[in-house]
Amino acid sequence: RRQPASAASCVSGGRGAMAAISARQRRGSGAAAAVLLAAAALAGLPAAFVGLAAAPAARPIAAMRGAALAARGGEEELFEASSFAAGSKVNGVVKRLVPYGAFVDIGAEVEGLLHISQISGQRIEDVWSVLEEGQEVEVWIQRNADGKIALTRLEENAKPQAPVDLAPFAAADAGEWHDGVVKRVLGFGAIVSVTLSDSGATAEGLVHVSQIKDSFVDDIDAEVQSGQTVRVRVLAADQATGRMSLSMKEPVKREESPQADLTPFEDIAEDQWLDGKVESIARFGAFVNVAAPGMEEQARGLVHVTQITGEYVERVEDAVQVGDDVKVRVVSVNVPDGKLGLSMVPPGEDPPDEDEGF
Secondary structure (H helix, E strand, C coil): CCCCCCCCCCCCCCCCCCCCCCHHHHHCCHHHHHHHHHHHHHCCCCHHHHCCCCCCCCCCHHHHHHHHHHHCCCCCCCECHHHCCCCCEEEEEEEEEECCEEEEECCECCCEEEEHHHCCCCCCCCHHHCCCCCCEEEEEEEEEECCEEEEECCHHHHCCCCCCCCHHHHCCCCCCCEEEEEEEEECCEEEEEEECCCCCCEEEEEEEHHHCCCCCCCCHHHCCCCCCEEEEEEEEEECCCCEEEEECCCCCCCCCCCCCCCHHHCCCCCCCCEEEEEEEEECCEEEEEEECCCCCCEEEEEEEHHHCCCCCCCCHHHCCCCCCEEEEEEEEEECCCCEEEEECCCCCCCCCCCCCCC
């Protein structure tokens, strides 16, 4: 099997963000900005009148394609994703930017994701300030599994690491507290090395920004710093992915009405849409009341934030509101535990994972 071609050194860094456009504006609709600029032009007004700077002209698709080919050494052929081994160094071209990173053409059949936490050793708040579409980048393959390629610009993060046994953490009571030390702070949370109180087992996990405290976290650096000692709870640990979710918040005790029998939902196909109504929202998703076909009794299911739309959702309340009528489909049913997983994303679409790559 042919191996991906190498290329000359890439152009490092970005050209910086446009001073007149905030990060939030750039994360928003480019079409909206174009409409405002067009309106200003028709009225004979400068672009600054509508609060927008003229954005640099987008690179033509042909030019970006040519840059991608050049970065791959002129190879036209796209290689199977399995051809790219973890730890290997490749050259590519940034195809598109998203709030949580960049998708890069490295010559594979699928684009690789360069997560925002893997762009630099320094914390980055805004992807658009350091990268731009069409930019050539030198990256390493961090992970390659299940048809997804995770990239990094930090060579040390691409080195194979011995698997950590997360079994003791998966069995830990979510209500128990353990000692931890903040290893590094990211835009979306903090990586904490936690030691179990009973067994002494140690591993690293993510305290998502929504799990740092009950109230909204405006500045994560004001809440946690590298080297800080913290108390955390283990929310979940997945041995297959090597990921662990932690929390610094007190467990929530809620008095809820008994969950309806979820048995009727077990035989519902994942592509069947049901009518539902948003009952409440949380930082991690929306709770929706829904009834199985032919049934009057409604059950309460969770639409996780990653299952609300096919795009990145920063705040749940920006996408749905309590009382909204929504269309949902069943993605998981756990009758013994009374848990019903729902989705508002059409089947076949792969929602983005903002935490991937930490």
